[in-house]
Amino acid sequence: MSPDKLDTYRSKRDAARTPEPVPEPGPLPTGHNDTFVIQEHHARRLHWDLRLERDGVLVSWAIPKCLPLDRKTNHLAVHTEDHPLEYATFEGEIAQGEYGGGLMLIWDRGTYETEKWTDREVKFVLHGSRSSGRYVLFPTDGKNWMIHRMDPPPENGLPPAAELRPMAAEERKRLPRDQEAYGFEFDLGGTRALAILGEGKVRFIGADGTPLTPESTPGLDRLDGLGKAAWGLPAVLDGRIADIGGSTVYMISDVLRLNTGDLLGRSYRDRRRTLDHLSLRDRHWQPTPWFPGDGKAVLQVAKDQGLPAVLAKRLDSPYLPGVRSSAWLRVPLNPGG
Structure with a gap:
């Protein structure tokens, strides 16, 4: 029997103590592999969590400095456990003392396109209100990956x-x-x-x-x-x-x-x-x-x-x-x- 992709996620959370979605073990939902969410996470240190829908779960990376804005700088992206698809709409306060304790806010969400997905490289295009463009994730050391912007930054549409x-x-x-x-x-x-x-x-x-x-x-x-x-x-x-x-x-x-x-x-x-x-x-x-x-x-x-x-x-x-x-x-x- 193949392991459940959410076993690690569940092992770190008590459904009675956290407002996060904690689905029961069972078949994973079927989606279109095109949903993404970025959440601003007020944990011990402020960071952003990038989550990409893939085969019934949200594959996740914690990014201390959020997405890079241009092609000049790569940002650290720490690969974390897969999250349930329900997490794409989650906002709330995770109790202090619990795993990931702190405020979780949605920074951006939308759709994305996969250009390449392997163990060594994940290329994708984001279509969100705050985040858009071509990015690539690649591992460097264990759970540590880097994220790189591949195209010029678009105009953000905000007044100066x-x-x-x-x-x-x-x-x-x-x-x-x-x-x-x-x-x-x-x-x-x-x-x-x-x-x-x-x-x-x-x-x-x-x-x-x-x-x-x-x-x-x-x-x-x-x-x-x-x-x-x-x-x-x-x-x-x-x-x-x-x-x-x-x-x-x-x-x-x-x-x-x-x-x-x-x-x-x-x-x-x-x-x-x-x-x-x-x-x-x-x-x-x-x-x-x-x-x-x-x-x-x-x-x-x-x-x-x-x-x-x-x-x-x-x-x-x-x-x-x-x-x-x-x-x-x-x-x-x-x-x-």
Whole structure:
């Protein structure tokens, strides 16, 4: 009797403890070998899982830096266990302590075409909304494979990052009543700025779309290294350039794009969790702390520290560039603050 392709998958999961699909042993479903999914996996380290339908299962690779954008760079792809076809639609929270514990979000899904499939080489063409083009996977050492883009990258169809503008909050005199629906942040003052990361460099754009320079923004030159953060992936961040203890620090509050993927439609909660997993932490840049549902405590700390305001952001709110929205609220702590 031939082994079940999902035996390894089942052996690593307890159906009573995980929301993941865990089908019973039996005949595998018959498909068209043309479905793919890429899932953003907030496990111990943020990574992306590429899964290709093949003979009743999803053959899977974990890719720490997501798909390469051009032909110049290969990315590591770690071959993992086959997953059931039902996993192509799975999003959810895998409990900490369980295998793969953490948030799983669909990054992209669609169809693909197989050009070649052997033990030494898998060539395919993706047709997704975020991911498209010809790729090849090839093994290098045991479970370690590499993934290479074979054709020039297409236009991603997104407006230039420099045309994005920060989302703004409406002012209120007090915290919202339904605090459990919000995440709370400290308003640390300083200069609101979007950071555009790419090719190892960083550009800063002010709230009005004006490029920021060291001449216009003291201490900006200390933030040059941010361009090499986020594992070198292209990204657009939102935050404030503030003076923290006499040092210039870019306090990052949001991530709008990552590796050409537009995250604007995601909820604030999910964007913040993605940001936290990017491990953007240095003495000159770090994520702004956020506290789901804990507005009163945040307000008291802000008062004790003499901060200008507290921000309340709905956990389910998308990012609306250039819009002043009631989904985000700013509560000043002193007149004119």
